[in-house]
Amino acid sequence: MNKQSILYLNNSLTVLPEFLDQLHEDGWQVEISNITHWQKSQSAPLCDIVITELLANDDLADVLISEKLLLNPEVPVVLCLPQEKLEFAQKLSFGVFADFVLSTCRKDEVVFRINRAIEYKKLCFRMMGEKEKNQQLNTFELAHANISLLGMKETLEQKNVELEDILKELSNNRDAMRALIDSSTSAMILVDNEDKILVANKRVSEFFRLNVTKITGKPITEIMKSVRTKFQNPDLFDKLHRKLGVEPDKPDADFMHELNHRRLELNTKRSRIVALFSIVVFNKAKQKIGRLWSFADMTAWWQNDALLHTIVDVSPMPFIVTRFEDGKILYANKPLGNLLGFDVENLRGIKTVDVYENPADRDAILKILQEKGYVFGHEVKIKRHDGNPVWMIISLATTVLNNEKIIVGALYDIDERRKTEEALRESETRFRQLMENVDLLFFMRDYKSRKIIYVSPAFSKIFGHKFDELPKDADLLQFIHPEDRRIIRQGIHGDITSKTDFEYRIIHPKDGIRWIKGTLFPIRTPEGDIYRICGVSADVTERKNFLSDLEKSNAELRTMQSQLVQSEKMAALGNLVAGIAHEINTPVGAIHSMHDTMSRAILKLKEVLETECSESVTENKKITRLMHVVDDANKVIESGSSRVTNIVKRLKSFARLDEAELKEVDIHEGLEDTLTLVHHEIKHKAEVVKNYAKLPLIACYPGRLNQVFLNLLMNASQAISKKGVITITTELKNNLVSVEIEDTGNGIPEKALEKIFDPGYTTKGVGVGTGLGLSICYQIMQDHLGKIEVCSEVGKGTCFKVIFPANLDSLIPDKIK
């Protein structure tokens, strides 16, 4: 720290403190001056620091010091106090001085304080400098603000002018408002919070013959007393007036309803109908500032209303007026009441929501109404009072009546029509369901234009084409079988005057040729004129096939039956033959045996005769003659009995009761057996020529094959009228056995030739033949996997040839065998 110059101000009452000498010794420049003198000198202290003692007058010390010292504020001041003044010094130092030292202080303490004071002063000055700068800036800003203020002042003056204009205009508006209020058809009285009349319009005087200017400022109750007398029913007015005055006024939803209730009749010179309203008036701050009484002139409205009522009441059509907002019925006429089953009076106030059978209908209608403003010809179900729904057609329009959106509507009862329609639709649905699920094709065409009106979906089933997909001018004949088009042409294009059936074929794209059975019939008007042609077609292929199958199987059955009869006959014959054979065989056996025995006996007799008789037997003529007779008798008996034996054997063999199954037999033996049986038939008529080939044993049904031979041989014999030849030729060729029976008879005409195998066909006449013979032969040959052929020439003869495989046993499965 630098050694500073110190000015010590001494009040000369005290001794100089010791530290001064010590400072001086340390190199400090110390100047001592009397405080009183120093103050009088008025000069600024030229030192780094002032150490001063207090004046004798303690109270003024600070002032004195400060005045003098303030001349040079940069110099710090330190107080030097005696010990006893410490308390005072402490108080003082916080006011002006930076610091103080006690006179008894030691040098170091004083130096510290001096330095601190100097530092503090320096700091003070630095801060002072900054403050000054800030002050300068503020001054600048102030100047600036001043200028702005000047500008604002100007603007304000201008605004003032404008405001004056506005005020002027406002006063004009007030006039306008006045005019407006006056021009209202309603009488209006505005009162303040004290119910004193603020303003009343001209209508008030007009309605109630009151001087408007006179009543201003008067209490409303007073005026009302006068007003009430003007009404036809003052009590009603009182009631209404009281009610409206009490109720806090609010926008009433039920406007029309209220209107009715607010209706008052003025009993003045010119009769009026007015409605009383009361509205509380609020200012911007929503404070009540008064109330407006308004008497609306409803005369015209009521007149219109009456007119509307009259029109609507007179209309036979149901009319309705509802409020858009909530759907309440405001007005309805009697027909509507009848329609819905209500008294007209009760209808008012009902909400239309309850009237719709389906509430969604109402929403839909309202939506349209909102979009378009009207609904025309909407069909909807309405609920009657008794709950039964009724179909209505309604037309609605929205309009505004007395500031409310309303709906005016006319209804029309279409329930009957709707029911008829529904019934019709139901019946049509039924018809359609029937048509679409049946395999029958129905169609209908116009009689005159020949245009097709309806074709049922079965068309595609039957014809394989979808009718709708056909080109419009498609010729339906293209589907018909060419040979049957003629019939159809008549059906489609021709005149049908009565029910006509026909059958035809079509060409189905998938199934080929199908048989169709159709019926066409005309539909007549009540007058009897044909106006439509209807047709029904069905695919009868199946049935037709079935029928032909049936016919076929019927024929087969008949053949089988006749065959059965025949085989039954054969069985009976077999049994008979067996029985007869036994009966015959016994005597024949006895004869045969006895004859043999007799022959042996005669032989022995001869021997006996020869040995016993002396005469040679051969020489005895008598004996020889007798012996000749015996020999002849023997021969005849033998051939006769053997023939009987043979016939019986053949008969047994032919019947072949035991051989109904496939068996290997000698065909020729069968032929011989048969020939034996028909011998009586043939022997007088024909010569039998046998061209037998060498045949092995052939597997066949012997009994049945014999039957074929029998039939053919009998036919051959019968074909010969007088004398002829029957040639039997057998052959084995290519593993096929053939037996040919040819006659030289009358022959068969060509026409009959194709029918001879048909069951029941005969040329022999009733009683002679059954007509089954050849059909049975045919069937038997079928069983032999063979065939029967015929060739014939009239006048020359007929040749039948049966052919069947020689290896039948390997061709026919065991089961059938």
Add this chain to the structure above:
Amino acid sequence: MSDDTKNDTIVLVDDEEMVLTSLSSFFALETDYHIEVFTRAKDALVYIEGNPVDLVISDYLMPEMDGISFLAKVREMKPEVPRIILTGYADKENAIKAINEVGLFQYIEKPWDNEDIRIIVRNGLEKKKLMQRLQDKINEINKAYDELQGLQIDILKTFV
């Protein structure tokens, strides 16, 4: 006409007298068989029961009792006697069935051949005799066997 045929008794049954006559005549003429003829099966059965019989020939279709039943009874009584049926009936199937049922020696169809019958009868008798001989031999063997067994016992006794 061998010696064997001597005393052989043959029973003939047929409801037809003529069949009996013709057959018995033939046998009488050509053989030495003793022939017994019956028109009724019942009578024949009585005879067969009480007399030695070597062969029976019967008709198939007869009243009262048919040939099959009759021969079945004969078998019951004397199974060793060969049985022959003679039939005029054409139903071979039934006949074969009958043969199997009753166990016939032979089946002869009417009308028959005398010579056939003679051979069949001879064969039948022969068969019977052979069977008899066989039986005799068997009996002999059995007897010998019994004796042998007795001997064996004796031997055993002796040794033991």
